[in-house]
Amino acid sequence: MTLGTASSSPSPVESAIALLGAARRIVVLSGAGLSRASGIPTYRDADGLWMSQNALQFSHAEDLQRDPKGFTRFWARRLDTVEAAQPNPGHTALALLQRLRPATRLITQNVDGLLSIAGGLDVLELHGSLRRWRCDHCGNRRGPWPFHRCMRCASRARPDVVMFGEMLNHGVLHDAQMAAQESDLFMVVGSTAVVYPAAELPQLAMSRGARLITLNMEPLPHLDAAASVVLRGAAEVLLPQLLAGLQA
Numbered sequence: 001m002t003l004g005t006a007s008s009s010p011s012p013v014e015s016a017i018a019l020l021g022a023a024r025r026i027v028v029l030s031g032a033g034l035s036r037a038s039g040i041p042t043y044r045d046a047d048g049l050w051m052s053q054n055a056l057q058f059s060h061a062e063d064l065q066r067d068p069k070g071f072t073r074f075w076a077r078r079l080d081t082v083e084a085a086q087p088n089p090g091h092t093a094l095a096l097l098q099r100l101r102p103a104t105r106l107i108t109q110n111v112d113g114l115l116s117i118a119g120g121l122d123v124l125e126l127h128g129s130l131r132r133w134r135c136d137h138c139g140n141r142r143g144p145w146p147f148h149r150c151m152r153c154a155s156r157a158r159p160d161v162v163m164f165g166e167m168l169n170h171g172v173l174h175d176a177q178m179a180a181q182e183s184d185l186f187m188v189v190g191s192t193a194v195v196y197p198a199a200e201l202p203q204l205a206m207s208r209g210a211r212l213i214t215l216n217m218e219p220l221p222h223l224d225a226a227a228s229v230v231l232r233g234a235a236e237v238l239l240p241q242l243l244a245g246l247q248a
């Protein structure tokens with residue numbers, strides 16, 4: 001501490017850097033807040049694509065049968081948005097964290113694939129990815145998907161995301177739970193972590209003794225009280241600061 005500094009207690013960012021530096025197994029659970037700076041609309045944005053009438057019409061897998069053309073058009077447009085987006089400094093910082101600490105696991109609720117594009121490895125995508133399509137009719141998961149149709153059976157394909165009313169991919173969920181249990185530091189980034197299974201993962205980690213860091217624009221009343229460090233702000237600003245501190 002330099003002379004004249006009012007307080008000798010470390011800032012939240014400094015405390016988080018110290019925790020990251022001491023951790024052996026880090027898990028980062030990210031949500032919509034991580035991708036906001038990349039221009040990906042979130043579920044909660046009132047003017048976001050998700051809350052539009054279209055989104056409500058096409059968020060169940062059965063909607064493909066009800067209105068095949070509308071369904072394909074809606075999801076193809078969503079994919080266009082995602083494909084036009086670039087990773088932001090938050091995504092890049094998390095990929096770098098994994099380089100620095102190879103035991104780090106990245107879990108995300110986002111379906112935009114931006115963590116992988118930023119260089120993240122083995123990203124656990126809880127809700128799947130808009131960048132993959134699949135055919136529910138014959139089970140085909142391999143493209144190409146001309147006009148979003150299956151090459152094998154010519155049925156209409158659907159994005160490989162978890163839609164409302166559908167189960168999560170069991171293997172991905174299991175890997176995420178294992179990673180949480182084995183972690184000694186769990187960080188929640190840009191996620192309210194109130195929806196299952198995202199709500200369960202930090203609790204699972206803490207029940208095994210992991211410390212918790214929350215990083216979010218808004219308070220997370222159910223998590224902040226249990227957190228060792230609470231970081232309030234934008235992921236694309238704070239995550240690069242953590243990385244810089246860790247590399248220093």
Ligand SMILES: [Zn+2]
Pocket residue numbers: 135136137138139140150151152153154155
């Ligand atoms: Zn098929």
